[in-house]
Amino acid sequence: MKLADKKIGWSVNEMAQKVAMDIYDGAYVNLGIGMPELVAGYIPEGREVIYHTENGLLGMGKIAEPGMEDPELVNAGKKYVTAIPGAAYFNHAESFAMIRGGHINICVLGAYQVSEEGDLANWSTGNPDDIPAVGGAMDLVAGVETIFVITKHCTKSGESKIVKQCTYPLTGKSVVSRIYSDLAILEVINKRLFVKELAPGVTFEYLQKKSDARLYMD
Amino acid sequence: MKLADKKIGWSVNEMAQKVAMDIYDGAYVNLGIGMPELVAGYIPEGREVIYHTENGLLGMGKIAEPGMEDPELVNAGKKYVTAIPGAAYFNHAESFAMIRGGHINICVLGAYQVSEEGDLANWSTGNPDDIPAVGGAMDLVAGVETIFVITKHCTKSGESKIVKQCTYPLTGKSVVSRIYSDLAILEVINKRLFVKELAPGVTFEYLQKKSDARLYMD
Amino acid sequence: MINKIVKSIEVAVADVFDGATVMISGFGEAGSPVELIHALVDNGAKNLTIVSNNAGSGNVGLAALIENRQVRKIICSFPRTAISVVFPEMYRSGKIELELVPQGTLAERIRAAGAGISAFYTQTSVDTPLAEGKEKRDFDNKTHVLEHAIKADFSLVKCLGADKYGNLIYNKTARNFGPIMCMAAKTTIVQAKNILDVGEIDPECVITPGIFVKRVVIITNPADESKLVAEKRRYP
Amino acid sequence: MINKIVKSIEVAVADVFDGATVMISGFGEAGSPVELIHALVDNGAKNLTIVSNNAGSGNVGLAALIENRQVRKIICSFPRTAISVVFPEMYRSGKIELELVPQGTLAERIRAAGAGISAFYTQTSVDTPLAEGKEKRDFDNKTHVLEHAIKADFSLVKCLGADKYGNLIYNKTARNFGPIMCMAAKTTIVQAKNILDVGEIDPECVITPGIFVKRVVIITNPADESKLVAEKRRYP
Numbered sequence: 001m002k003l004a005d006k007k008i009g010w011s012v013n014e015m016a017q018k019v020a021m022d023i024y025d026g027a028y029v030n031l032g033i034g035m036p037e038l039v040a041g042y043i044p045e046g047r048e049v050i051y052h053t054e055n056g057l058l059g060m061g062k063i064a065e066p067g068m069e070d071p072e073l074v075n076a077g078k079k080y081v082t083a084i085p086g087a088a089y090f091n092h093a094e095s096f097a098m099i100r101g102g103h104i105n106i107c108v109l110g111a112y113q114v115s116e117e118g119d120l121a122n123w124s125t126g127n128p129d130d131i132p133a134v135g136g137a138m139d140l141v142a143g144v145e146t147i148f149v150i151t152k153h154c155t156k157s158g159e160s161k162i163v164k165q166c167t168y169p170l171t172g173k174s175v176v177s178r179i180y181s182d183l184a185i186l187e188v189i190n191k192r193l194f195v196k197e198l199a200p201g202v203t204f205e206y207l208q209k210k211s212d213a214r215l216y217m218d
Numbered sequence: 219m220k221l222a223d224k225k226i227g228w229s230v231n232e233m234a235q236k237v238a239m240d241i242y243d244g245a246y247v248n249l250g251i252g253m254p255e256l257v258a259g260y261i262p263e264g265r266e267v268i269y270h271t272e273n274g275l276l277g278m279g280k281i282a283e284p285g286m287e288d289p290e291l292v293n294a295g296k297k298y299v300t301a302i303p304g305a306a307y308f309n310h311a312e313s314f315a316m317i318r319g320g321h322i323n324i325c326v327l328g329a330y331q332v333s334e335e336g337d338l339a340n341w342s343t344g345n346p347d348d349i350p351a352v353g354g355a356m357d358l359v360a361g362v363e364t365i366f367v368i369t370k371h372c373t374k375s376g377e378s379k380i381v382k383q384c385t386y387p388l389t390g391k392s393v394v395s396r397i398y399s400d401l402a403i404l405e406v407i408n409k410r411l412f413v414k415e416l417a418p419g420v421t422f423e424y425l426q427k428k429s430d431a432r433l434y435m436d
Numbered sequence: 437m438i439n440k441i442v443k444s445i446e447v448a449v450a451d452v453f454d455g456a457t458v459m460i461s462g463f464g465e466a467g468s469p470v471e472l473i474h475a476l477v478d479n480g481a482k483n484l485t486i487v488s489n490n491a492g493s494g495n496v497g498l499a500a501l502i503e504n505r506q507v508r509k510i511i512c513s514f515p516r517t518a519i520s521v522v523f524p525e526m527y528r529s530g531k532i533e534l535e536l537v538p539q540g541t542l543a544e545r546i547r548a549a550g551a552g553i554s555a556f557y558t559q560t561s562v563d564t565p566l567a568e569g570k571e572k573r574d575f576d577n578k579t580h581v582l583e584h585a586i587k588a589d590f591s592l593v594k595c596l597g598a599d600k601y602g603n604l605i606y607n608k609t610a611r612n613f614g615p616i617m618c619m620a621a622k623t624t625i626v627q628a629k630n631i632l633d634v635g636e637i638d639p640e641c642v643i644t645p646g647i648f649v650k651r652v653v654i655i656t657n658p659a660d661e662s663k664l665v666a667e668k669r670r671y672p
Numbered sequence: 673m674i675n676k677i678v679k680s681i682e683v684a685v686a687d688v689f690d691g692a693t694v695m696i697s698g699f700g701e702a703g704s705p706v707e708l709i710h711a712l713v714d715n716g717a718k719n720l721t722i723v724s725n726n727a728g729s730g731n732v733g734l735a736a737l738i739e740n741r742q743v744r745k746i747i748c749s750f751p752r753t754a755i756s757v758v759f760p761e762m763y764r765s766g767k768i769e770l771e772l773v774p775q776g777t778l779a780e781r782i783r784a785a786g787a788g789i790s791a792f793y794t795q796t797s798v799d800t801p802l803a804e805g806k807e808k809r810d811f812d813n814k815t816h817v818l819e820h821a822i823k824a825d826f827s828l829v830k831c832l833g834a835d836k837y838g839n840l841i842y843n844k845t846a847r848n849f850g851p852i853m854c855m856a857a858k859t860t861i862v863q864a865k866n867i868l869d870v871g872e873i874d875p876e877c878v879i880t881p882g883i884f885v886k887r888v889v890i891i892t893n894p895a896d897e898s899k900l901v902a903e904k905r906r907y908p
Contacts, residue, residue: 307876388563
């Protein structure tokens with residue numbers, strides 16, 4: 001992005017806050033590694049959200065305080081975390097039964113690319129030099145009720161991550177419900193991307209220019 | 219059977235004792251409802267056997283003492299039982315994972331009929347007036363390492379239960395390893411029935427006469 | 437804020453609708469949610485498909501539900517019990533349909549539904565009448581049958597204790613089908629003997645995590661089904 | 673009489689043979705049986721197929737086993753970690769084969785082996801490169817892939833406590849793959865931090881019943897893999 005772009009759009013924390021606003025009271029939520037983890041910090045007061053981490057904990061709490069880290073209490077990103085009162089530990093088969101069985105309400109994931117049909121690519125750039133690694137991403141998109149993506153609208157080199165068709169290997173097809181980028185909130189409706197909210201200073205025209213996918217407004 | 223028959227053969231308790239002799243130290247054992255339950259009383263001293271009951275208990279102990287019955291601690295026959303120290307409770311999916319996954323070493327079952335190929339019929343007489351009920355029998359014969367059958371050699375009306383081919387609906391095909399009847403111990407080897415031991419007063423010829431199946435001796 | 441505990445058992449089962457598939461926990465009386473079943477009798481929903489290991493005893497609990505003509509079909513491993521009168525009568529007169537399933541296959545089909553597995557292959561029932569009409573396939577040179585997940589609209593489950601998040605613990609062999617039925621239904625309704633504080637259950641010992649539970653009703657003194665049967669009680 | 677506790681870790685892994693399939697518990701370092709893996713390095717068995725969620729860090733534990741050229745193939749969901757050097761080198765130079773499996777499918781395939789389920793249908797990975805070459809089938813109008821059980825000859829598992837029957841408890845998220853790997857192997861070898869008396873574990877809270885465990889070795893002070901990696905330790 002050009003220097004001028006810096007003044008418009010949401011910060012990463014504001015993006016996380018936008019996601020948090022859409023997480024309802026009582027939801028069971030799985031947060032992906034990286035940017036999605038920020039969401040937990042912005043859940044509005046009065047809402048109780050239970051966090052699932054696929055490595056075997058329902059009721060994940062905050063990141064462990066320095067000095068209180070337990071190498072046997074980690075999240076899916078292998079960060080040291082805590083457990084809330086009322087938490088439960090379980091094995092991997094049970095944990096992915098929760099995911100695949102549709103019991104998790106919302107999962108927030110990062111993305112390399114999201115297509116206008118809601119296809120998600122977030123596990124492999126397809127670069128043959130990279131070590132392939134998938135983790136639980138494909139299980140999450142296949143099983144969780146609602147998939148939110150939180151992502152910068154464009155890559156560092158300025159290419160749009162909101163694309164007509166993913167060129168990177170897919171994580172899942174038609175799985176994303178909503179995209180929270182630094183420029184807008186987009187909703188996938190009937191295989192089309194609708195603008196739900198524009199970030200401050202962002203016009204529809206500007207957003208379309210920054211998007212490879214065709215966008216619609218209600 | 220004629221009156222004269224009464225003097226020969228093993229009693230039910232002796233049959234149970236014969237089965238018990240063949241249950242090795244450290245075995246995980248599931249005992250069917252009825253006659254098989256007697257086996258637990260005859261395990262030779264010095265052998266430790268862990269009993270599995272498919273309704274969710276590993277480490278089943280003796281039948282509950284009068285006055286100590288707990289309606290929430292029962293065996294597969296819905297009798298009030300106890301649990302030994304070192305027992306574990308689990309749900310039905312886990313319990314049948316133990317069975318189907320081949321983790322139980324020995325299961326002792328009753329029979330309507332056993333064929334010379336080791337086919338077992340023990341769940342339905344095929345009578346259309348009967349209420350069909352199968353329970354865990356088919357899972358046990360499909361999953362447990364070794365199936366022992368304990369049964370009277372003949373029905374009350376004198377028909378042999380050791381048959382060429384089962385006429386009753388099957389529980390499983392080629393599943394029985396050994397039959398402990400009141401007249402003999404028979405072993406299924408390569409789809410043939412070999413006499414392993416004759417009960418007191420029983421000759422091979424007499425046993426063959428009481429059997430519909432063809433018998434062999436080593 | 438999350439509080440799954442509902443005040444009345446009527447409210448707990450109020451949305452069970454005609455034609456619903458309802459799982460009912462228990463192995464005989466152990467784990468059978470008698471009070472929830474009786475609330476379902478009062479609710480009156482008809483044409484139910486019931487998934488339960490047994491088919492009830494005497495004239496209470498599941499037997500009462502069947503006797504009240506609310507059950508179109510039962511999926512079950514062992515409908516025959518010593519003191520079962522209602523089901524045999526209804527079955528012989530063609531008033532109830534029975535799908536007989538081996539007990540382990542029943543448990544696994546329920547668990548599969550809860551775990552998002554649509555179908556699986558097992559050797560159980562191969563070469564028996566219960567495999568007739570089922571798709572067969574060999575793995576490692578052994579014949580298997582294809583079995584499908586059983587999903588439910590509702591599960592009625594009995595447990596020992598629950599907290600407001602819906603975390604559950606069970607008592608001994610009354611656990612049986614409870615945990616997997618909690619997983620397999622869109623709406624899981626639990627009757628618990630005790631209400632527990634959040635955090636009172638050791639997180640290492642939670643048997644059903646709250647995510648699988650929608651509503652909890654506290655029944656402090658649940659009836660022993662066998663006592664009701666012995667006393668020849670009827671419901672309603 | 674039953675006593676699954678063996679005195680020496682060498683004896684515990686002595687029968688692991690060339691070409692064996694070995695499952696190794698853990699999610700990163702949490703639950704990774706470092707001492708058992710090192711004993712397997714000492715054992716020297718070659719051409720192993722390893723089933724493990726990750727592919728090791730630094731030059732200890734699973735990374736040491738790979739570096740020692742004992743692993744022909746790894747079945748794994750996430751072989752890439754920040755401090756993983758050994759696997760990437762071996763993989764790029766074609767010295768190790770990788771079967772990449774989605775994490776939930778990996779867990780379910782292991783559980784299936786333990787539960788006597790030969791194969792199952794799941795929607796996970798449909799329409800992705802990981803579904804290529806896999807058999808597809810529709811259920812409820814949704815495409816599924818057929819996934820097969822992964823059986824093992826041995827499992828190496830770390831837990832918190834064990835009694836002589838082999839009943840196990842785990843610690844927090846170090847539980848992860850342990851319980852299902854215990855189920856899926858012919859011979860399950862466990863390293864436990866604590867030895868417990870029989871009956872000390874509440875029968876309601878046994879996580880792995882002893883039936884799934886063959887041998888237990890007590891490792892009172894297991895190494896933290898991350899510390900070994902930070903100290904740039906190597907094994908042997």
